[in-house]
Amino acid sequence: MRRVGVEEEFLLVDPGTGRARLDGPAVAAAAAEQTELQRQQVESGTAPHTDLADVLADLGARRARIAGLAEGTGSRLLALATHPMPTDPVVTPGERYGLLVEQYGLLAREQLTCGCHVHVEVPDRDEAVAVVDRVRPWTAVLLALSSNSPYWQGEESGYASYRSRVWDRWPTAGPTEAFGDAAGYDRAAERLLATGVPLDAGQLYYDARVSATQPTVEVRVADVCLRVGDAVLLAALVRGLVETAAREAADGRGVPDVSVAELRAAAWRAGHDGLGGVLVSPRTGRPAPAREVVGQLLDHVGAALRDDGDEGVVREGLAALWERGTGTDWQRATTAARGPAGMVAEAVELTRAA
Numbered sequence: 011m012r013r014v015g016v017e018e019e020f021l022l023v024d025p026g027t028g029r030a031r032l033d034g035p036a037v038a039a040a041a042a043e044q045t046e047l048q049r050q051q052v053e054s055g056t057a058p059h060t061d062l063a064d065v066l067a068d069l070g071a072r073r074a075r076i077a078g079l080a081e082g083t084g085s086r087l088l089a090l091a092t093h094p095m096p097t098d099p100v101v102t103p104g105e106r107y108g109l110l111v112e113q114y115g116l117l118a119r120e121q122l123t124c125g126c127h128v129h130v131e132v133p134d135r136d137e138a139v140a141v142v143d144r145v146r147p148w149t150a151v152l153l154a155l156s157s158n159s160p161y162w163q164g165e166e167s168g169y170a171s172y173r174s175r176v177w178d179r180w181p182t183a184g185p186t187e188a189f190g191d192a193a194g195y196d197r198a199a200e201r202l203l204a205t206g207v208p209l210d211a212g213q214l215y216y217d218a219r220v221s222a223t224q225p226t227v228e229v230r231v232a233d234v235c236l237r238v239g240d241a242v243l244l245a246a247l248v249r250g251l252v253e254t255a256a257r258e259a260a261d262g263r264g265v266p267d268v269s270v271a272e273l274r275a276a277a278w279r280a281g282h283d284g285l286g287g288v289l290v291s292p293r294t295g296r297p298a299p300a301r302e303v304v305g306q307l308l309d310h311v312g313a314a315l316r317d318d319g320d321e322g323v324v325r326e327g328l329a330a331l332w333e334r335g336t337g338t339d340w341q342r343a344t345t346a347a348r349g350p351a352g353m354v355a356e357a358v359e360l361t362r363a364a
Contacts, residue, residue: 013058019124022085028354033083089361091159091173091233124234128248129226135192144255147292150280156232157284158337170284183215185273236337243327250311
């Protein structure tokens with residue numbers, strides 16, 4: 011089985027008011043983890059694992075450890091993809107962050123969002139590009155499943171994942187054309203870098219990309235998940251998509267004929283509706299009920315899930331999502347009952363719950 015790892019970005023908040031705090035650099039240093047663009051954030055990433063039970067244990071342990079370190083600074087760890095209250099982002103000191111602000115101005119200064127990135131092992135770069143080309147139609151479904159950001163600067167956005175709309179402001183973010191092979195991928199990257207718009211290859215923020223530093227395909231489309239179990243579900247589905255795509259390439263099956271414009275439209279619909287409306291079917295290119303499209307995804311990756319022993323985890327995870335809703339559904343219901351600060355307080359507890 012291919013090993014899989016998960017990177018998560020978190021907010022740091024005050025335990026009393028729920029408002030964002032600036033302790034990201036201190037918490038990251040104490041945890042030996044990555045800082046993020048804004049001081050109100052911290053990032054963590056698991057080791058690569060074969061067994062999903064190990065992914066679950068690693069995610070839970072890291073969340074608990076970072077949450078404990080955050081408490082030492084007076085903060086609490088929060089797995090929401092945007093903050094529900096009005097927030098003034100403060101850029102983390104550092105040369106690269108300074109360059110981002112210099113290049114992108116308000117776009118960078120406003121960018122306070124938290125995503126979840128799944129890495130799946132694909133050591134051969136030609137195979138990795140074949141995988142990237144073939145998973146493109148399905149990434150919007152992953153976004154809908156992970157949606158966890160209905161609020162922006164204290165307002166109801168009308169979107170299930172407003173993070174995805176804010177993130178898409180970056181000029182290199184979003185879906186891509188098919189590359190064909192590693193040489194085609196590299197040529198496209200060189201042409202994009204030659205424009206001078208991205209700072210470097212690390213800023214090629216494709217929804218699915220070949221990692222520049224690890225032998226993996228990285229799927230970057232998802233909101234950070236409120237619950238650890240939902241992050242594991244996401245990891246299982248991404249691994250299933252990667253394995254299915256690799257098998258299709260090995261069998262000589264062609265790349266899906268879908269344009270970047272169609273993929274952007276599907277991502278918009280997924281970010282808007284989440285699981286509460288319709289999604290664009292990767293099979294037909296037409297709108298269909300979200301439950302039907304998720305069923306198509308499950309059918310698409312079914313053989314890979316069964317071979318990896320992941321089918322039970324995925325079916326159980328999806329059943330839980332359908333029963334209680336996404337992070338966005340939970341945020342809206344809890345905010346209506348308890349207000350934003352009460353919702354944040356409950357979300358802090360769910361963030362570190364095993």
